[in-house]
Each structure stands twice: as structure tokens, then as C-alpha cells.
Amino acid sequence: MNTPLVRQQPLREYTRIHGLGAYRPELVVTNDDICQWIDSSDEWIRQRTGIVTRHRAPREVSVVDMAEHASREALAAAGIDAAQLGAVLVSTVTHPHVTPSAAAQLADRLGATPAAAYDISAACAGYCYGIAQADALVHAGTAEYVLVVGVEKLSDFIDNADRTISFLLGDGAGAAVVGPAGSAGIGPSVWGSDGSKHEAIRMTRSLLDVRDYALSPATSDGVSNGENTIPADLWPTMLQDGPTVFRWAVWEMAKVAQRALDIAGITADQLVAFVPHQANIRIIDEMVKQLKMPEHVAVARDIVDAGNTSAASIPLAMHRLLKEQPQLSGGLALQIGFGAGLVFGAQVVVLP
Amino acid sequence: MASNEEILAGLAEIVNEETGLAPESVEMDKSFTDDLDIDSISMMTIVVNAEEKFGVRIPDEEVKNLKTVGDAVSFIASAQA
Numbered sequence: 525m526n527t528p529l530v531r532q533q534p535l536r537e538y539t540r541i542h543g544l545g546a547y548r549p550e551l552v553v554t555n556d557d558i559c560q561w562i563d564s565s566d567e568w569i570r571q572r573t574g575i576v577t578r579h580r581a582p583r584e585v586s587v588v589d590m591a592e593h594a595s596r597e598a599l600a601a602a603g604i605d606a607a608q609l610g611a612v613l614v615s616t617v618t619h620p621h622v623t624p625s626a627a628a629q630l631a632d633r634l635g636a637t638p639a640a641a642y643d644i645s646a647a648c649a650g651y652c653y654g655i656a657q658a659d660a661l662v663h664a665g666t667a668e669y670v671l672v673v674g675v676e677k678l679s680d681f682i683d684n685a686d687r688t689i690s691f692l693l694g695d696g697a698g699a700a701v702v703g704p705a706g707s708a709g710i711g712p713s714v715w716g717s718d719g720s721k722h723e724a725i726r727m728t729r730s731l732l733d734v735r736d737y738a739l740s741p742a743t744s745d746g747v748s749n750g751e752n753t754i755p756a757d758l759w760p761t762m763l764q765d766g767p768t769v770f771r772w773a774v775w776e777m778a779k780v781a782q783r784a785l786d787i788a789g790i791t792a793d794q795l796v797a798f799v800p801h802q803a804n805i806r807i808i809d810e811m812v813k814q815l816k817m818p819e820h821v822a823v824a825r826d827i828v829d830a831g832n833t834s835a836a837s838i839p840l841a842m843h844r845l846l847k848e849q850p851q852l853s854g855g856l857a858l859q860i861g862f863g864a865g866l867v868f869g870a871q872v873v874v875l876p
Numbered sequence: 877m878a879s880n881e882e883i884l885a886g887l888a889e890i891v892n893e894e895t896g897l898a899p900e901s902v903e904m905d906k907s908f909t910d911d912l913d914i915d916s917i918s919m920m921t922i923v924v925n926a927e928e929k930f931g932v933r934i935p936d937e938e939v940k941n942l943k944t945v946g947d948a949v950s951f952i953a954s955a956q957a
Contacts, residue, residue, distance in 0.1 A: 572915065572917065765936075766916060766917065767916040767917060767919065767920045767936070767939065768936045770916075770917050770920050771920045771923075771924060771936065774921075774924075775924055804917075806917055810921065
């Protein structure tokens with residue numbers, strides 16, 4: 525059989541991050557605010573987590589709104605018009621619609637239609653998953669420029685009385701434009717998952733439980749449901765097994781971070797910055813120790829003011845680092861995200 | 877294989893490094909949380925360092941049962957046996 529030849533996209537050799545953008549909601553929640561809901565103190569929260577404040581968005585501000593703010597800044601920083609985007613990837617676990625995606629709306633708002641658009645559900649590893657995909661798409665010639673957004677409105681899925689994770693969490697958005705480059709700008713991605721630990725960070729219940737309750741009879745008095753009582757915590761919120769996650773995050777993720785360095789042919793002393801997911805300052809400090817990070821490497825500690833913003837934390841922290849230390853631009857940073865799934869992703873990148 | 881005294885001394889060293897507590901305050905009957913004021917995150921750091929030092933595996937679900945220093949010493953001793 526004489527099969528006609530299919531033309532395949534030529535590969536592009538190099539990719540890089542061309543620009544970053546960030547959005548931090550105005551409302552600042554202090555530890556004293558948190559202590560209205562849990563029996564704790566500012567000192568206890570600082571000691572255990574390093575967090576002093578976290579930002580949270582009001583009801584009228586959506587995931588797509590926050591993503592749009594960060595994306596416009598990233599596009600401007602990259603000097604790229606939205607029409608040049610071949611794909612828009614939004615990493616989030618807090619867009620409150622099963623479908624359609626936040627990415628399609630975002631692409632349209634930005635003027636990127638008809639760019640390919642989809643959401644990535646990889647929790648705190650979402651941004652690194654997005655960079656892995658964007659890098660591959662640009663490499664393969666599937667898209668020329670790709671917008672990667674990490675955005676979360678975690679405040680919609682917390683229980684203020686929960687002591688396991690809710691008090692850590694904040695809202696925000698970070699965005700990056702990935703595109704072709706004249707030299708290597710994104711090292712190979714080390715990414716993966718371990719679903720055997722899917723309960724280590726989880727929701728209190730599924731949406732089906734909420735539906736079953738809402739559709740069941742005898743809820744008109746708002747309290748009783750036949751023989752059941754409406755659980756005060758009917759709405760699904762997040763929970764974690766802190767010590768298990770801590771152990772995995774530090775000792776397993778330090779190995780992943782080291783692999784990302786090794787596979788990129790880079791040693792820790794060649795880095796200018798280390799930007800780990802901002803989960804807890806004690807995880808960050810312990811990872812720095814495990815990786816024997818030299819003193820000259822700037823370590824992102826945005827968590828102090830921003831809390832844990834899941835998929836948004838790495839681009840927010842990197843954006844801030846570059847704002848405060850612009851001389852780091854052009855240097856190498858190691859970024860690593862890890863979280864619910866459990867999932868992880870890491871790369872060495874050239875800072876835009 | 878280390879004796880209980882050696883395990884206790886090694887554990888005291890690890891606790892001292894993580895918390896700054898004097899090694900001699902780490903005694904067999906002391907509770908990690910109530911007496912030594914060690915939180916769950918520090919406990920995990922101690923556990924991982926103890927695994928490395930004594931060449932044993934202490935699973936997450938076992939950590940909850942290690943209430944006192946003595947519990948940890950016996951667990952490590954039996955895991956080494």
C-alpha cells in the first residue's frame with residue numbers, strides 16, 4: 525500500500541518562560557482573625573507554619589477573574605499578544621464548575637480565542653504540571669506560545685473550624701507565558717503521582733453527597749432530613765493528615781528536587797533561586813537542609829504573607845522574588861510543586 | 877544491634893538537635909507531647925532521623941503509637957531484632 529506521507533511538525537529545540545504575572549486579592553486575613561475560629565494563637569500558627577497573613581478573595585471575585593489579572597501582567601511582561609497564544613492551561617482545584625473549564629473562559633476574555641484551552645487538576649503540583657505540558661507543547665510545535673496559570677480560591681473550600689489545613693490556605697493567581705527560545709530555558713520535568721496516598725489530602729465529602737442530601741425529602745425545615753440531621757459541614761472542605769504529608773513532602777520531595785537538578789545537569793550551587801511550593805515554612809526549611817542548598821541561593825518564602833495558595837504558590841513566589849531581587853533574572857531556579865493526589869512536579873528554569 | 881541504653885542516647889541526641897532540649901531530659905517515661913512539648917511535625921523529623929540512625933523503618937501509622945520515649949526505644953529495639 526502506498527500511504528501518503530503525513531507532514532509532522534518540526535520540533536523546536538528550546539523553550540523558556542518569557543514573563544510572569546501575579547494577582548493577590550486585597551483582603552488580608554491575619555492569624556488573630558483565624559483565632560476567632562480555632563483555639564490557637566498568632567505565635568502557635570507562626571511557629572508551626574511560618575504564616576503571618578494570607579490573602580482571600582471576596583465572593584464576587586472568581587477564579588477566572590483572578591486568573592485574568594495575573595495573565596494580563598504575564599502577557600505584558602512577555603511582550604506577547606494574547607492572539608499569539610496557541611494554548612491556555614489553567615491549573616486549579618477550586619473552579620466551582622465541573623464544566624466548562626476556567627481556561628476556555630479565560631482564553632476568551634484575554635482575546636486568545638480560538639486557542640486550545642483546558643484545566644489541569646493537580647492541586648499544589650498544578651503549576652509545575654502546566655509548565656511540563658507547555659514546555660512539551662512548544663517543543664513539539666503544537667503551540668508557539670502557551671499561557672500557564674496557577675489559580676486558587678481555596679477560601680471557598682475551607683472550614684474555618686478545621687485545624688488540619690484550612691488556616692494555612694489563601695487565594696491568588698500566578699501566570700507564566702512559555703514560548704520558543706534561542707537557548708535552553710526549561711529543564712526536563714520530573715513529575716509523577718502516588719494515588720495510594722489519595723486520602724492524605726482530601727475533601728470531607730463528594731458533591732454527590734451534597735446532591736443526595738439536597739434531593740432527599742423533608743429538608744424544608746432546614747434542619748432535619750428524615751432521620752438524619754443536616755451535617756453542619758455538608759459543604760465539601762479540605763482536610764489533611766499533616767504529619768504524613770510533611771514526611772512525604774520533605775523526604776520524598778527532596779529526592780524529586782534532586783532528580784530535577786541531576787536530569788538538567790545542574791548542581792545546587794549553580795542555582796540563584798529555589799522556589800518550592802509554599803506549603804509550610806517548616807517543609808521549605810527542611811527541604812533546604814536536605815538539599816544542602818548553598819547560602820547564596822535565594823529561597824522563596826512568600827508563604828509568610830500569602831499562606832498556602834496551592835497551584836498559585838510557585839508563580840506568586842517567583843514573581844515576588846524577581847520583584848524584590850531583579851538581579852536574579854536570567855539565573856537558574858529550581859521549582860517543585862507537590863500536593864493532593866498525591867502528585868508532584870519539578871523543573872529547573874531560567875528566571876524571566 | 878544497639879542496646880536500649882544506646883538507643884535512648886541516640887534518640888536523645890536526635891531530640892536535642894530538633895528541639896534544643898537537653899539530652900538528659902529525654903527519659904524513658906517522658907511523653908513526647910505532654911512532657912517534652914514536641915509537636916507532630918517535629919515528631920516526624922525525629923522519626924525520620926531515627927530511621928536513618930538505627931536503620932529501621934517506622935511507618936506513619938506506627939508513629940501515633942509512640943507516646944513515650946520508652947515506646948520509641950522498644951519499637952526501634954524490636955525493629956532491629
